[in-house]
Amino acid sequence: MFFLDHIWLIPLFPAFGAAVMFFFGRKLQKQTVSIVCVGMVALSFLWACGAVWQYQGWAEANHHQPFQKVMFTWLGTDTGHMNYTTHDGTLAPFQADAGFLLDPLSAIWLLFVTGVGLLIHIYSTGYMAHEGGYYRFFGYLNLFMFSMLTLIMGNNYALMFVGWEGVGLCSYLLIGFYFHRPAASAAANKAFIVNRIGDAGFLLGMFTIAWYFGSLRYVDVNLLARSGHFNIGDPIITAATLLLFVGACGKSAQLPLYVWLPDAMEGPTPVSALIHAATMVTAGVYMVARSNALFVLAPTSMKTVAIVGALTAIFAASIGLVQNDIKRVLAYSTVSQLGYMFLALGVGAFAAGVFHVFTHAFFKALLFLGAGSVIHAMSGEQDMRNMGHLAKKIPTTYRTILIATLAIAGIPPFAGFFSKDEILWQTWSSEGGAYRILWLVGFITALMTAFYMFRLVFLTFYGKPRMDHEVEHHIHESPKSMTVPLVVLAVCAVCAGWLGWPHSLGGSNRFEHYLDPVFAREAQVFQEEGKEAQLVAGEKEEKHTNPLEYGLMFLSVAAAGVGFGLARRYYAAADKGYAEPIEQAAPPVYRTLQNKYYVDEAYDYVFTGRRKIGDVRLGAMGLGEASSWVDAKVIDGTVNGAGRITRLSGKISSWWDKWIIDGLLVNGLALITHPLSWFARLLQWGLVQWYALVMVVGLVGFVAYYAWR
Amino acid sequence: MEALGQISTLHYLVLAAALFVLGVIGVLTRRNVVIILMSIELILNAVNLNLLAFSRLYGLHGQVFSIFVITDAAAEAAVGLGIIIAFFRNKETVNVDEVDLMKW
């Protein structure tokens, strides 16, 4: 149980690396920086593997309880001196552990965060080799790993919040890594500020939980939530879960807080891969999955999650159809896939959502790293309109990206097929079909996904070369440190899905069974609730019938095929000035999509106030202007009025001071004292010898007096 | 010759008084602060002579006291001369009557 007992070391390894970079990084060689930072993450990964492996044995013997390791109380006390009153009037200690929790859910996150993180660290040693601030970059990356591991390994909401803010900070630092570029620092600010909105939701949700349950530990909260004391649809729990979901929306880029993620692509590409695709943005999914016991008690929240997820999925996918920046396509794809995950969570298919997080981590990290490799080859060019015909020149990158594209498009037997299909099937079948409209949304999204991904592949790797001769001349395959992680990730993108091979295709869906200790009960509760809903609706229960599942499977594969076909038709032979099919079919739609539904502009009008509606400015800046007006007219007017009164009274008191106090009392007394003190002043020579003379004369006097008295 | 020949304690006391008066004159009249310090040494030595003359009458305590007086003289000389150096550095003079900062 060595690894399990010292599970706290897993986040501390990268923390150590970050500390070394912080204190000594400037003086270290690039090679040393690489060894320390990559080595620390590798240690974390190995340790995590060891801990998860030992957890299996431990769980067998302990009824699949979560493993907990509490180091100390870092917030509040455990002595009972700081108690607060919960909603039912009992006292609860104000306390949060520095404690670690390992169960199947956090084990999955632990493995892919450290694993994908390790690969991306290795990739970064190649990608960032010629960049300034090498140690700074790796220091931030290690700090991010520490925060992310704290987030997923904490045993209470407060510690999760620490990690949550930590990853937000690292995200900010890394988006703004090229801080001399105004766009990058603006994007960093945007990410940070938008995330604050979500974080406020998380905090309020956390406080609500503390107030309602009297504890922030997952174990305590889950125990109470499952105890049956609370009704399904309890308003407080609904409020708490909705607030938590606001936090998840911020971190995982869901409507309406997704706007920061596409802009976050200003950061270095490995950062986009690690933070904004594979790990950090799934923190919201993790949080919702971690709170599953609460969410099943709040059907309203579940519906909200599902609807927001589905809408985000199709919304982002539709924007992705027309973007030309290779990283932005991937960014919108990420938002869209995150929407899928929330859709799965919302319909109660927690395991399917987590499964999609797992597979998505590999193929989306692979796509971003591949895109980074392409950008590297193209000397920094990110616009797909200026690419083309790269398949032969950078074959490894091409093949790995193709695998990832097949995976995300949902072509069997690649990873994305299993997870996405599971989500669509669960959406179709849960609650007796109440969510079928969402299934349709998901289905259309799948089609769009296939289309924009193959559009990316065709525009980048096929067609005629559309770049400058200068750039074309420099195209080269990336170094080994970059291609090896690509290949490893490609293997994972192929194989990761096999863990969740569904029953209907003769598999055993090991992944879902692995998560059973976390989700099984909740899934059951949810389905029973669904049954009630069905009874009300008077519908029959939808059987988990194989023919239908096969049909849906076929449909989604067919959708992927249609997307592939369309993309091939329009883009396979794209030359300079090629035509966008959507633009030709419906120019207004194209413009709307190209401008991302004008959401940023709308936010500028309504929330930030950077744009005016007529002469009226709304939002934060409008508030600022209004308060500036109030300040200038009302407050300053009051201040000035008070100032005038003060000046008047000052004049009076000045006159009084000058003539009565100074003139009569002070100077008058001094004038009297001056002549009176004439004799005393005479004695003050200031010369030491004269004083000594007086002393001697006095001595003579005294001696004479005593001698002859 | 008897009175002159027999050296009594009184002789020593008169000598000590003479040295004391010389020291006082130095302190009161000289302008050079170094010489004033030397005059103070003279005064201290007059006191020492008194102590030793009385120790001839009353025992060793006077001698022990004169040791302490010499110790004090050493301390006084060290500090006094330090003050002179600081004084000279600031005023470029060693004349004591040019220091009249105590006068308002």
Add this chain to the structure above:
Amino acid sequence: MQPVATTFFFYLLAGLAVLGGVLVITRRNAVHSALALILTLLSLAGLYLMLYAPFVAGVQIILYAGGIMVLFLFVIMLVSIEKSQKEEQFNKLWLVGLLAAIALGGLFIGVYVKGKALFPEAKVVLEEGNNTQGIADYLYGHYLFTFEIASLLLLVAIIGAVVMAKKRI
């Protein structure tokens, strides 16, 4: 009955001491004053010997004539004597000071003569052989506390002198 030499040496040494004292307070050149002071100190050391105080006499020579006077000479070297030599040597009230001091001296002598009868005639026996031992017994016995205070005083004086003389602390 004392030997005649005692009388002679007393007057010789007393004369030298007074001469030295006069020179100290009258010389223009501070170095001359210092040398005159050394003369006085050495004469006094001789007188101490006559008073059966060989240890104090030794201390007088070593510490005073040797140590303190060297210190004086150093300081005279540090301050410029050329300038002060050309200036007025006595202050404005020199006559008053002189008269006051002489009056004081006259008073002293008057008091001594008047109170002469108070002195005990019998002198204590001071053994020259164990004079140092006797002083040491008192210093480290009866006057131990005073002795420690004196050492503390010296420490303070050392620090004070360094602080004063240093240009910049």
